[in-house]
Amino acid sequence: MPRRRCSLAPDWGHDVYEPVTDPVLPMAETSLRDAMSRFATGITVLTVGGEQTHGMTANAFSSVSLDPPLVLCCVSRTAVMHDAITNTKRFAVSIMGAEQEPTARYFADRRRPRGAAQFEAVDWLPGPRTGAPLLSGALAWVECELTQWYEGGDHSIFLGQVLSCSRSEGTRALLFYGSQFHQVDTR
Numbered sequence: 001m002p003r004r005r006c007s008l009a010p011d012w013g014h015d016v017y018e019p020v021t022d023p024v025l026p027m028a029e030t031s032l033r034d035a036m037s038r039f040a041t042g043i044t045v046l047t048v049g050g051e052q053t054h055g056m057t058a059n060a061f062s063s064v065s066l067d068p069p070l071v072l073c074c075v076s077r078t079a080v081m082h083d084a085i086t087n088t089k090r091f092a093v094s095i096m097g098a099e100q101e102p103t104a105r106y107f108a109d110r111r112r113p114r115g116a117a118q119f120e121a122v123d124w125l126p127g128p129r130t131g132a133p134l135l136s137g138a139l140a141w142v143e144c145e146l147t148q149w150y151e152g153g154d155h156s157i158f159l160g161q162v163l164s165c166s167r168s169e170g171t172r173a174l175l176f177y178g179s180q181f182h183q184v185d186t187r
């Protein structure tokens with residue numbers, strides 16, 4: 001592919017190249033969605049317990065820091081989960097295994113029941129530190145206390161201090177890539 005030297009490159013002592021085809025500006029929402037569909041992610045279900053009991057599928061989740069232990073997730077400002085997290089300031093993350101595509105679809109479906117009733121469709125246990133539902137069959141679970149949140153356009157970026165984490169013996173993960181679910185064996 002033809003390349004040209006990047007005009008914004010800092011002086012790193014070597015050439016940094018950018019594609020000759022510039023991104024179309026202003027950035028269309030659809031083009032960003034399409035570009036980001038090339039980035040493979042895991043799938044999580046975020047949960048909150050207590051009076052705000054709620055669950056929501058999210059792939060905008062990342063490890064941030066090991067010391068202190070921090071993770072982040074990005075939640076739409078219009079999602080029910082947004083107020084559930086800001087009100088309780090505690091949440092949990094269940095990292096989906098390969099067999100949990102139906103669960104991921106369920107917690108992304110706005111027609112699911114509200115409150116505790118939505119968890120009657122799945123097996124779960126209350127997180128020991130947050131009371132938030134930890135979904136059975138997940139590959140790993142993380143419980144968090146909300147320490148900071150930041151505006152991120154139509155989403156908020158929630159930074160969570162990890163209160164506890166654990167993992168199962170499962171090895172097959174659920175991925176999201178190219179706007180589709182995929183299964184991968186992590187052994």
Ligand SMILES: Cc1cc2nc3c(=O)[nH]c(=O)nc-3n(C[C@H](O)[C@H](O)[C@H](O)COP(=O)(O)O)c2cc1C
Pocket residue numbers: 043055056057058059060061074075076078079080081082104105107108109110155176
């Ligand atoms: C694969 C997948 C990943 C998603 N990731 C996110 C995400 O990271 N953040 C978000 O706010 N919504 C995400 N969504 C959309 C929400 O799951 C969906 O809008 C949900 O119904 C919102 O629930 P609530 O408004 O009841 O909280 C995702 C949906 C799918 C199918």
